Amino acid sequence: MPDPSMTTSNVRLVAIPRLAAGGRWRVEAMRSLSEPQLLWFTRGQGRITIAGMTRGYGPNNAIFIPAGTMHGFEVGQHVFGTAVFFGRDTALTLPQKVQHLRIRENSAQVELNLILDSIGREQAGDKPAHDRAAQHYLGLLSVWLERQIASHPPEDLPHPESARKLAARYTQLLERDFRSGNGVADYAAALGVTPTHLSRVCRTTTGRSAKAILSDRVLFEARRMLAETRLPVQEVAQALGFTSAAYFTRAFQHHTGKTPSDFRRSGQDEQGPGPASKPGPAVALRPGLARAPVAPIAGRFR
Template sequence: MSDTVPDLRMTPIAQLMQGGRWRVESMRSYTRHQLLWFTRGQGRLTVAGITRGFGVHNAAFIPAGTMHAFEITAAVYGTALFFADDPALALPDAPHHLRIRESAAQVELTALLETLQRELDGDRPARARALRQYLGLLSVWLERQLLVNDDQLAPTDAARRLAAGYAALVERDFHTPLSVSDYAAALGVTPTHLTRVCHQTCGRTASELLAERKIGEARRLLADTKLPVKDIAVQLGYRSPAYFTRVFQARTGRAPLTFRKSG
């Protein structure tokens, strides 16, 4: 068996806001799967076009490449686990949000996460194998909880399925000049119907979801790279740097370069 340590990272949920609240509140996706375990506080999650409130002892699994954002306060505590895809773990393909009511299941997940953190922090013999085994137990825990807990993100009706389909297309193509009308045509619905459904499932219009995803990526590129503003505008499908600057300032209250300097 390989001695390579599994590719994973754990962090307190509050630390996800380092560098600005936009880090969690902007629509975004990660290249890694993530599991969020909330142990205190409450807020709202928007995942794949569906918004739901979360509270204490809620778990959210968000697959890599899934558009999402969440609203939290300083009173929210918990753990975020990011890990690479591993077929052996048999993780879900879709996002899930579970309210864990049984105390035994709450204790079990907390203990697994604490044990994973200890293994990550230490350098004990057979560390890589231990981490793989604990991740396997984590995937079993998630599979069992999906059988007994209500899933707040499951696309159980036509509206949710349409919103999830739109969110997936936006995540795939937000860097292009495609408009809401283009996405609606690809989904076989009218722009008006798509907007109505998005507002129903997440409280945002279709155009707002698209704009939030573009601006979220713009913020990331401005904060984390040295790409010129004109290149960011082109990369995100805006028709000109001037138009990008106007849109960015209208949505954030700051010009792109001002935002970059403030970070």
């Protein structure tokens, strides 16, 4: 009898452009997943922020992101590749830390493409033992990752280790508590630093303030809950720590150009500039990727 933990039914291969099919916010906003994933970029370039640090990516970059790790990345019209989602209870041997591999050897690139093609073919097929065959290919993917990590020495990172560690601790704490209604000052106190120092470090490692990262994470969850559930707006607001549905509506509209109800009906933000309900200083929703000036959410992110 096959081991249920070895099934491939929870493993999904998705073309990277399709990840943004419901709106670019689904990939560009800060969020985490409950399962590990591998991003294999074959064309295009952009920036990716993982655990409070932003770096560039390009063709033939393999990026492994463990479950529960806050991240977001730019996905332009020329970006192509495959995302592998391993499922929550995978029995595969996978890395425990973030890995950003720049695969320069043609043979390694070809090998990975063949493995991914084989997994997809077996999952889509109906030949005898296709699920078992796909599982063996997944095992080869795990081996490929392990060997590439062993053969690629760690890159020299651009920021001091102390800054990277603080930014990573902030994103971990934020991922755990973003529904609490806490502001940057609360997170800074929990980390034993001042809000000014925390924001300075976040700007150094990501190009964004601590407040902007917090705002981005809460807004992603708001969008997700509005798009994927039927909870009343008031319950969404309460779940995210807002004091009232009216305040949540004003804050949401500041950043998206839509009320929560309008967003729910459309399923995504406008692709072009969105109107702000009242003036305020410009804040980029993603570093270097702002498509329109939007007003900040004040008070909620003190």
